[in-house]
Amino acid sequence: MADADDLVPFRDVLVIRSTAPALLCRIGARRLWLLRSQISGKLWRTGDRGRLFVRRSVVVDQGLEGERSGAGR
Numbered sequence: 001m002a003d004a005d006d007l008v009p010f011r012d013v014l015v016i017r018s019t020a021p022a023l024l025c026r027i028g029a030r031r032l033w034l035l036r037s038q039i040s041g042k043l044w045r046t047g048d049r050g051r052l053f054v055r056r057s058v059v060v061d062q063g064l065e066g067e068r069s070g071a072g073r
Helices: 056-060
Strands: 007-018 022-029 030-035 039-041 048-054
Touching: 007 056, 022 048, 030 048, 048 056
Parallel strands: none
Antiparallel strands: 007 022, 007 048, 022 030, 039 048
16 A cells, blocks of 8 residues: 555545446546555445545546645545
8 A cells, every 4th residue: 555645635536436446436527447556545336425545646647636625634
């Protein structure tokens, strides 16, 4: 698992679809697939909603910085 400093928190994430290797999530206005190895948190299956921690490199690569409003730590 990634070091805590390498994870970025997002609130009110919704899991739209779940597969063994990945989750399709709604983060803000965006919908994207995230590999389970890229995330941490208690969201596991379709319909789960809450806080999700995403690896910083994925946040930068996917341009998710603008979706963090109110994310807080």
